[in-house]
Amino acid sequence: MTTSRQRCNRPDCGRGTIDEQGFCDRCDRLPLPQGGTGPEPPARTGASAGVAQVRPDPWYGLGLVDPVQAPEALQVPDVPSEPVAEQHRFCPNPVCGQPVGRGHDGEPGRISGFCPQCGTGFDFAQPGGFTIADRYEVRRTLGSGAYGAAYLAHDRNLATDVVLKALHKSVAKTALHERDILVELRHDSIVRILGYEEEGPHLVLEYVPGEPLAARPGDRLETLLAHGVRVLQALDYLHARGLLHCDVKPLNIIRFREENPAGALDRVRLIDFGAVRSQTKDTGPVVAFTRAYAPPESDPEHLRPTPGFDLYGLGMTLREVCRSYGTDRSAPGVDSLHLLLERATHPEPWRRFGSARQFAEQLSGVVRQVVAAPPTCRQVTRLSALFGPAPEPLHGG
Template sequence: MPHDLYLLAGRYRLIERLGQGGAGTVWRAIDEVLDRQVAVKQVRVPEGLDPYARAQFTDRAIHEARSAGRLRDPAIVLIHDVVLEGDQPWIIMDLVTGRSLDKLIKERGPLPPEFVARVGLQVLSALEVAHAHGMLHQDVKPANILLDSDGSAMLTDFGIAAPMGGRGQFGSGGSPGYMAPERLNEQPSGPASDLWSLGASLYTAVEGRAPFERELPAAMAAAVLLHEPPFPARAGRHLGGLLMAMLAKDPAARPTAPQIRQALSAQPATATTPRRRRWWLVPAVLAAVVTLAGSGWYAAAALRVEPETGKYAQAPDPCKLLTDAQAAGIVKGTPDRGATRAGECQWAVDEQPQRRLIVRAWIERPDGDLGGPQVAQRRFASMKATRAAGKGTQGRTTWGAVSDVKGVGESAIIQNSFTFYLNSTESGRSDSIVLFRTSNLLGEVIWHREDVPVSKPADKETAIAAARLVAAALQK
């Protein structure tokens, strides 16, 4: 090994530059302590910062890298180390092979809708894990989606990731044609912003061109803010309708992650979609990525038994899973009931202290050789592991341990969180969340309370009681 190559932190010897973007530069390196290859991200520090602003930027970059390093799930790449040399942050990650989706689009043109839906499902899984831990990706685009040699999709480059609800400390980081309207308007971002970018990426894959394609970045940004994209004709009615909904200007009008997952899972196969030939197998390049536990989407055999759909052919109306009398008994008041969005219902009491009971329900469909109940079981296990890994304090929010709950569906867990108000160390808001599974259905019951004293942050009993009523209604 040539010893004149740069040695970072006395341990990581940089071998070659793999790629460069707005968030920084990725290097292939050798960890000389463990004698293995790793990926090293040299975080780009904005120019022109004074010493105080530069120090603030560096502190935030390190904090967010550490937050990403807390993620423990088979679908997420491990972050091994965060190094600071001078005022330059470096992030040490696993090194994984992959081929970017944008290169495949340039070479192959529009991709089959079924394949695009499969890619979308896997990238969605990565985003859900990040969102569950309060992190936004902020740069979802085809160039950051890799296809591994076995056909699984991977989301790369959390380099400009930021906490939810903020404008993002990396300023204009991101790509104009794939940045949600609220981000271009410098409004607070949320999970819906990442899902908008996912919709734009899948649109590009299935159509062979970006939804707001223009020659100049400024014109592209204006199109995102002011115009509607053409309906993606190659996507078909099912996938095309979903993509148009994901690209809505108003974040509240976009489908939620469970709704997107359900729609992508239901994408019909097309006669022109190759099912056994691995046509996406192409020479691999190295990059630091978020890996996804996925399998090829092609059929395992020409003849096979169709997987079990599950008990639920469609998701039930969550507003019908509790009577108003039951909800009133739970919230100890007279609540206002309303469907806040598809797949979600809320019973709210606005008098002090404010409290809300939220019920969500969605179904999983067969995926390859897995039946709907198996997919739901896998999803439940992944969400359980993700929430368990989130135990601890981040900012003003503390997440409790995940506990199993008996007597609610086939399996259920509960977790409590408490968030201090900005001007208080004595009170805040509390959420007790029950997640449960029955056959191919997943449900969530959230008991939300305001003005909760820190001495009594949890109320698991009420959340569990509500969840038992919801689960009982599903058996009727």
């Protein structure tokens, strides 16, 4: 059993002590296992190692950005709706209610037609008007993919809108895996799970009415970078629990309006954990990923993924989101942002960031440069991560 005198042995921390519950009092994580049998990562040397020690609060860039009032209404993407899944096609006549529009002999079922039992017409070209598990009234499609679709539905029991993530039966194990992961997560920047229905199966998730992370007219650069820091907080939370998201991209980061007593604020939340995996339990190469935001397929991260897989995805995401702000490298902080993103997405894995906290330390530094210029002209004094204050007899006054 660890004691409070044991020093945290994580390279990106190293400053805290282990408390009675076995967690570091600075980084809130378990210490690294001693005497592991796995191969050691290549040593980082020279300038490529970045900061030698991450500050206890690498998220300080958030404190430099003024709270941004969210617009009155965010534009929810209008996704073309696919036909209602066959397993949800029933006669609209409440007296009948027999299954209709089902396929047979390898042929898909009819999307529109007439019930063979009572003759009532049906049209399932657009989702809506049907209920799942006698509780969720489906309103429209939010998105769809190879594994299934996501519906916006109204939960009768909770009297609120939710997201029903319907997965094909062929990937039912994926739904159970995602359910088991999400039910353990509690973080302000991670989507919350509300329930699970075996019918489908369906995951019931909170509905975040917003839009994928992108630059909007009038956005300041520091606002977008602050969203990057918030995503890094969520990734640090995941990685500390041995989990990898494996599909970080703008489409999976929802920017939304959060109501609170201080006013409606601009916030982000990480969604879609269909590709999530455990660093200890899941073996084999990464299967589900988005090529444009993942390391090259020849990269070692695909065979044995680490937190670097997610950090690479966020680097590509910030590159895309901040693209219009990087044309003038003489602008405050822009050149530093270029260097930061080059490191985050470097072709050599060992030259990239080793942890979300290390990435956030540098990203917060870029925010500091940006806000130091007009019109904010905000200056802040931070203690050095390498040197403490000099003793009284030695400092130069």
